Amino acid sequence: MQMHTDAQILMQDVSFTYDESASPALSHISAKIRQGEFVAVLGHNGSGKSTLAKLINALYIPGEGNVVVCGYDTKNEKLVWEIRRRAGMIFQNPDNQIVATVVKEDVAFGLENLGVPTEEMIPRIEQALSAVRMSKYADSAPHTLSGGQKQRVAIAGILAMEPSVIIADEATAMLDPSGRKEVLETIQMLNRSKGITVLWITHFMEEAALADRVLVVTDGKIQLEGTPAQVFDQVREMKEMHLDVPPMAALADDLRKEGMPLPGGILTVEDMVREVEKVLCPLKSAT
Amino acid sequence: MLNNITMGQYYPVDSTVHRLDPRMKLILTIIFIVAVFMSHSFVGYILLLGFLFFACKMSKVPFKLLLKGLRPLRMIIILTFLLNLFFTSGEDLWVSFWIVRIYREGFMQAVFYSLRLIFLVAGTSLLTLTTSPVALSDGIEMLMSPLKKIHFPAHELAMMMTIALRFIPTLLEETDKIMKAQTARGADFESGNLLVRAKAMVPLLVPLFVSAFRRAGDLAMAMESRCYHGGEGRTRLRVLKTTRNDWIALGIVTLLLALIILEGIYLKGVLF
Numbered sequence: 001m002q003m004h005t006d007a008q009i010l011m012q013d014v015s016f017t018y019d020e021s022a023s024p025a026l027s028h029i030s031a032k033i034r035q036g037e038f039v040a041v042l043g044h045n046g047s048g049k050s051t052l053a054k055l056i057n058a059l060y061i062p063g064e065g066n067v068v069v070c071g072y073d074t075k076n077e078k079l080v081w082e083i084r085r086r087a088g089m090i091f092q093n094p095d096n097q098i099v100a101t102v103v104k105e106d107v108a109f110g111l112e113n114l115g116v117p118t119e120e121m122i123p124r125i126e127q128a129l130s131a132v133r134m135s136k137y138a139d140s141a142p143h144t145l146s147g148g149q150k151q152r153v154a155i156a157g158i159l160a161m162e163p164s165v166i167i168a169d170e171a172t173a174m175l176d177p178s179g180r181k182e183v184l185e186t187i188q189m190l191n192r193s194k195g196i197t198v199l200w201i202t203h204f205m206e207e208a209a210l211a212d213r214v215l216v217v218t219d220g221k222i223q224l225e226g227t228p229a230q231v232f233d234q235v236r237e238m239k240e241m242h243l244d245v246p247p248m249a250a251l252a253d254d255l256r257k258e259g260m261p262l263p264g265g266i267l268t269v270e271d272m273v274r275e276v277e278k279v280l281c282p283l284k285s286a287t
Numbered sequence: 288m289l290n291n292i293t294m295g296q297y298y299p300v301d302s303t304v305h306r307l308d309p310r311m312k313l314i315l316t317i318i319f320i321v322a323v324f325m326s327h328s329f330v331g332y333i334l335l336l337g338f339l340f341f342a343c344k345m346s347k348v349p350f351k352l353l354l355k356g357l358r359p360l361r362m363i364i365i366l367t368f369l370l371n372l373f374f375t376s377g378e379d380l381w382v383s384f385w386i387v388r389i390y391r392e393g394f395m396q397a398v399f400y401s402l403r404l405i406f407l408v409a410g411t412s413l414l415t416l417t418t419s420p421v422a423l424s425d426g427i428e429m430l431m432s433p434l435k436k437i438h439f440p441a442h443e444l445a446m447m448m449t450i451a452l453r454f455i456p457t458l459l460e461e462t463d464k465i466m467k468a469q470t471a472r473g474a475d476f477e478s479g480n481l482l483v484r485a486k487a488m489v490p491l492l493v494p495l496f497v498s499a500f501r502r503a504g505d506l507a508m509a510m511e512s513r514c515y516h517g518g519e520g521r522t523r524l525r526v527l528k529t530t531r532n533d534w535i536a537l538g539i540v541t542l543l544l545a546l547i548i549l550e551g552i553y554l555k556g557v558l559f
Contacts, residue, residue, distance in 0.1 A: 054508075081514050081516065084511075084512055084513070085464060088507075088512070088513070089512040091509055091512075093502075093505055095457050096505035099450065099453065099509075100421065100449060100453060101419075101449065102419075103420050104524070105524055105525075107526035109510075109513055110513040112521050112522055112524060113515045113521060114514055115520045118523065118524060118526050119526050121522070141456070142453070143460070145454035150408075152410060157513065158513070161514070173404060238500070
């Protein structure tokens, strides 16, 4: 049974409580994610953002409410594999999600599980590895790769299954800055060129700033929602949730308080330079 | 730390032996082991040694590497040799002083038993040197798959082996890290007698176990999220195929076994 909605991921009044815990990890969450969107979920450790990711992959089933992914309700046990092949998930620890001892065999793992015939597997693996620019490591052992490369292999493993959604559960949290950049760029590229919906769960503001839309999760609830510019302009609300905003957004907020008429939506140094120039030398910026 | 164990260390070159079907190589190894146990005379041992040389040559594995695999077992081999040398009685007394009596039979048995051990280890090392661990577990799975009918978990075993192999380097790295961290806190892994050193391992093993369990949990979740649901309806990237070379190899090893059995029947005791 497939429901027809315009949303690729639909969460309706979802609550989830862990068995061993008294208070719910998520309470009454409703969200709608359209196809091709790049949505960042921002929140602290323990805010419930990882739980949110696992609900979408049907690893957890909501206690209340419904999660509908690509038209399939995660509550229906028969649809679990249909959901998981469409909504691939990358986890935080690059070491703990690679199964095989050779890169290309790890990429094959999902396909093997789906029962894809061998002849069909080989081109799909090659495509997936070239999409994440890891083709030349096809025969390498995973433990010889860097963290960023391992995450790209994990992405390839999901990509080979031809998903419509990729959920990255703090996929960059354990990487060094260059690894973080390479993984994020890979995901952005897949989002743009293949139209894969991305749910990017993170606690890095800079990463969330690159998304089409940001959901801020605190204490199991979506507290703020909007474009990065809209969300990060609410400096006071963010600070109340003990979340940082990008440095330029914070600076813009301070300047505004001091009376400088800056517009909203300043997230980068370039934005700041442009807007400050407009204010201080209106003639120069006009020419 | 454990880097110098050749057993289970794949030597990645391309050779006729490397290209053999892992299932066939497993069968060949079993036949070879039987041949080692059937051999009771010098002729037999020379045949086995000749075969090992030949197989080693064909596999392009340096002979030195094969010998390196014996190193962890050298104590056992030496012990086997000495025990047999001193505690086998016979008729032909060679050396006799104090309480030590060395008989010709004892010496022969000591040589044969140690050689037998060496051949066993060298033969199986050759299997693991020329077969990637993954191919090996594939081979084991395929060979055991008829047992699935009696609910023998062939696929699960192979999957466990693959995962174990995958995590050996990861856990080694982690062991190293924990060791350094504990050393920095004043732990001492090197000095003291065996008991003291065994006790010193506790602060190493506990975090390692905890982390291994956490990894296992994470991996199980990652596998599930990639649609893993056991061996049912699963296809394989690697499909095993037997070629002409496999049957030739089977022929050679069977011939070796046959020669050793025949020699045992017809030539026994002619030379020794």
